[in-house]
Amino acid sequence: MKKIYYHIFLIAQHKYLIGVTEKGLAFIGSRDKGINELQTFYDCQLIDDIEKTEPYIEQIGEYLNGTRQRFDLPIDIIGTEFQESVWNALLDIPYGAVTDYTSLAKMIGRPKAVRAVGTAVGKNPLLMVIPCHRVLTKSGTLGGYRGGLDMKQDLLKLEQNN
Secondary structure, eight states, rough: EEEEEEEEEEEEEEEEEEEESSSSSEOOOOOTOOOOHHHHHSEEEEEEEHHHHHHHHHHHHHTTTTSSSOOOOOOOOOOOOOHHHHHHHHSSOOTTOOOOOOOOOTTTTTTTTTTHHHHHHHHHHHHTTTTTGGEETTTTTOOOTTTHHHHHHHHHHHHHOO
């Protein structure tokens, strides 16, 4: 069974759960959510370990404080081939920019898979690092977000102000 080391950190007045494996960052929780969210993503052994998670929280804190635009953390996430293609495409959306689900589907060469793209975006385990908050609906509204629409709006505002 996979081991995930986690800890809950306070950053910018909100709690964030960070989960890592021996290979890298595996999960970033929605702000002010608990361990249950992590358990819905992974069937694993959970170990609270501040030492293993602390190196990852520095960059996430820098991002949330507006001093980092790109991450260079080792990551360890597993999804389907389709999910991984969507998550890789999300990494190509520049800081401060937005796209929509239709454009994202075209980016991965699957223009008719807009709903499936939306589902894959929603299953992204690495909020902020894989910037799914940069995806809006075709009409330009926020759409959904695992972290909640307030968090999505705050992240977009943070990026537009830097």
